[in-house]
Amino acid sequence: MYGAMREHAPSSTRLAGAITASAVTAAMAGVLAMGMGNYITKAPLAPIMFTALPDAPPPEPIPENERQLDVTSDTAPPLPAPMRENTTFVAEDPPITGSTDPQPRTPVAIPATPAPPTHAPVRVAAKMLPAASPPYPVADVRRGNEGISSLKVCLDANGRVTSATIAGSSGHKSLDDAALKWVRGTRFSPAKVDGAPQSVCGHPVDYEWKLDRR
Numbered sequence: 001m002y003g004a005m006r007e008h009a010p011s012s013t014r015l016a017g018a019i020t021a022s023a024v025t026a027a028m029a030g031v032l033a034m035g036m037g038n039y040i041t042k043a044p045l046a047p048i049m050f051t052a053l054p055d056a057p058p059p060e061p062i063p064e065n066e067r068q069l070d071v072t073s074d075t076a077p078p079l080p081a082p083m084r085e086n087t088t089f090v091a092e093d094p095p096i097t098g099s100t101d102p103q104p105r106t107p108v109a110i111p112a113t114p115a116p117p118t119h120a121p122v123r124v125a126a127k128m129l130p131a132a133s134p135p136y137p138v139a140d141v142r143r144g145n146e147g148i149s150s151l152k153v154c155l156d157a158n159g160r161v162t163s164a165t166i167a168g169s170s171g172h173k174s175l176d177d178a179a180l181k182w183v184r185g186t187r188f189s190p191a192k193v194d195g196a197p198q199s200v201c202g203h204p205v206d207y208e209w210k211l212d213r214r
Contacts, residue, residue: 134182149179154201
């Protein structure tokens with residue numbers, strides 16, 4: 001019937017009815033919300049239960065053979081030596097020996113390098129310059145003494161005699177002494193090696209004492 005009346009009612013009446021229905025609906029919703037809120041507020045709180053946890057197990061003891069770290073020292077602890085494993089290698093097959101060249105090679109003879117020619121030094125012996133014969137000792141003349149006095153003389157680079165000795169006696173001391181005195185005052189052309197004057201020692205000088213040449 002309300003539906004039939006709404007169809008025949010004017011528009012202003014329908015608007016007033018809609019507003020009234022909305023107000024009633026809102027009022028009922030507010031009452032319902034306030035009632036549920038009071039119920040939620042008055043609901044008893046559940047008690048809080050505490051469960052005690054078991055104590056943590058004690059830490060395991062540190063082995064005595066482990067080195068304790070000294071935190072008070074700046075020196076780093078020595079590092080343990082690395083473990084080395086002794087590995088032995090065993091050859092499965094024997095090594096292959098021999099030459100892989102199918103044809104033997106003929107050794108090539110290398111010609112020897114000729115040695116540079118050696119230069120033999122040119123030596124020139126000292127030579128006595130022309131000089132007067134030594135005086136014949138008077139005593140040896142009266143006695144008829146003769147012989148050969150063999151001398152060894154040392155010469156400097158200028159050909160002067162620096163020393164003289166008897167290498168072979170004439171058999172008469174007086175004749176040998178006269179020969180030594182004579183040879184010390186003589187001059188020689190110096191000995192030379194490749195044209196350069198050289199001193200020499202042991203140069204031989206023989207003087208023959210003969211009465212028919214005095």
